[in-house]
Amino acid sequence: MRHRGGAVTTASDAIRELILTRELLPGQQLVQDDLVDRIGMSRGPVREALRALSQDGLITHSPNRGYVVTRFNLDEMTQMYTLRDLIESQVLSTLPKPTAKQLRSVRAINEKIKNPNVSVAEAMRLNREFHFQIFNASNQQLLVRELNRWWDMSMSYMVMGIGIWAERAEMMGKAHDDQVEAWAEHDNERLVELCREHRWVSLKRLSNLV
Incomplete structure (x- = not known):
């Protein structure tokens, strides 16, 4: 039998995942019985999961x-991106020189993104x-764990800002290429x-959508 903590x-x-892929939209009410059916789990773990996600800020209880x-x-999104900027900049500024294996890994991920x-x-x-493979090369793992939370909270809005992926793939891939080059050069x-x-x-793209 699965340990209860594992089920939660x-x-x-x-x-x-339903939230980050916008199958559940910002402002949408979460009905426990619907979630039980959608993810194929019992009420207990779903109920505890909702409590945990509310503590992370991804969902809200009223x-x-x-x-x-x-x-x-928009003001909250700007605050969120400001926090991400502060934490990510600190993490990135202290990265050690990457190994050849680390560079191969992020480049392989980026090739998939370009599709x-x-x-x-x-x-x-x-x-x-891609980004967390770079962040995780840092020795500042307390900050990286905090970044996980802020990325979760902003991901569903990041999807909104993508628009038509075929029009964005090359642009994002090129931006990532430049980032990998900078990391490779330390x-x-x-x-x-x-x-x-x-x-x-x-964020500028999102400001027209939020």
């Missing part, structure tokens, strides 16, 4: 509506994997600036 983690991951997917306004036929959901998963200052530019372009 599985349920949390499944609900998080007395009248129960749990809903958290909706952010204009990949789904938006898969592109977002790969984009996150030019952390340039890497920070490239990622900052990439991040604020994304």
